[in-house]
Amino acid sequence: MPNRQRRNTPQRQIILEELRKVTSHPTAAELHEIVRCRLPKISLATVYRNLDLLAEEGSIRKLGPGSQETRFDGNVGRHYHVRCHHCGRVDDVHGISDAVVGKPEQVGGYEILSHHLEFVGICPACKPDRAAEASSV
Amino acid sequence: MPNRQRRNTPQRQIILEELRKVTSHPTAAELHEIVRCRLPKISLATVYRNLDLLAEEGSIRKLGPGSQETRFDGNVGRHYHVRCHHCGRVDDVHGISDAVVGKPEQVGGYEILSHHLEFVGICPACKPDRAAEASSV
DNA sequence: ATCTATGCAAAGCTTTTGCAATCGT
DNA sequence: ACGATTGCAAAAGCTTTGCATAGAT
Numbered sequence: 001m002p003n004r005q006r007r008n009t010p011q012r013q014i015i016l017e018e019l020r021k022v023t024s025h026p027t028a029a030e031l032h033e034i035v036r037c038r039l040p041k042i043s044l045a046t047v048y049r050n051l052d053l054l055a056e057e058g059s060i061r062k063l064g065p066g067s068q069e070t071r072f073d074g075n076v077g078r079h080y081h082v083r084c085h086h087c088g089r090v091d092d093v094h095g096i097s098d099a100v101v102g103k104p105e106q107v108g109g110y111e112i113l114s115h116h117l118e119f120v121g122i123c124p125a126c127k128p129d130r131a132a133e134a135s136s137v
Numbered sequence: 138m139p140n141r142q143r144r145n146t147p148q149r150q151i152i153l154e155e156l157r158k159v160t161s162h163p164t165a166a167e168l169h170e171i172v173r174c175r176l177p178k179i180s181l182a183t184v185y186r187n188l189d190l191l192a193e194e195g196s197i198r199k200l201g202p203g204s205q206e207t208r209f210d211g212n213v214g215r216h217y218h219v220r221c222h223h224c225g226r227v228d229d230v231h232g233i234s235d236a237v238v239g240k241p242e243q244v245g246g247y248e249i250l251s252h253h254l255e256f257v258g259i260c261p262a263c264k265p266d267r268a269a270e271a272s273s274v
Numbered sequence: 275a276t277c278t279a280t281g282c283a284a285a286g287c288t289t290t291t292g293c294a295a296t297c298g299t
Numbered sequence: 300a301c302g303a304t305t306g307c308a309a310a311a312g313c314t315t316t317g318c319a320t321a322g323a324t
Binding site: 016019020021022023024025026027028029031051055058059060061062063064069070071072073074075076081082084085089090091092093094107108109110111112113114115116117118119120121122123124127 | 153156157158159160161162163164165166168188192195196197198199200201206207208209210211212213218219221222226227228229230231244245246247248249250251252253254255256257258259260261264
């Protein structure tokens, strides 16, 4: 695989600039709206494509779904999860107590109800073929 | 709001039973496949509807997307997030160091690359109208 | 000149919803 | 009987993709 070279387009540049300006953690659609002020004809598809590229190279962070599907857990006891970055598999984490997180009741004015902690890694089965998994986790 | 009564249908019962049997954190579609062995004509919509009900009453846990949209963050420095359970807004959390999590390098055979910690709560703006937010977080 | 990136529209996927028929209670 | 629940199909939302054109190097 010959490494494809990346071009520096105004679209990509401006998307990154605008995302860095705000602290609202916008969705792709919201960012599209923002960027449109400077590039009225930019398409939503371009925003998605560039956000993916930027996340891949580590210039921005993608929040939320590690994947696009919701998963369900029949075990409602307190425990955390590990997700395999390679195959998407999710396992329970035992031996790490809830105490690792300080359980604050107030954070930045929020009244805290709960918290979720997820580890991301490479599962035993995928270790052999792990290649360039390091970024965009 | 008169509290609607919940009926005990075989569909709901079996969905819960099967989800409790597995530790694979299945998606709705996967669980649908599993449940079909016992209820061949059950529809995917029924699975979704019951998973929502069960999560609402706290019988199961819903993993992953707090919402259905991916959000992006231009700040790649180490920090965590708080999401408002009521309006979906996401803010940065400062003052809670990375150290709260023991940063294990190995968890259940996984090689850990990173972790995500998200708090869920009620933001200042939503506190007034918070009503029955306690469950299904 | 080459080949990546864009814009547009169409397609894909997961999840939700409308509706008439079912089935708990 | 009453009305919550189901199954089916259609709709909705977010995200991705195909393709011809534009544009960076």
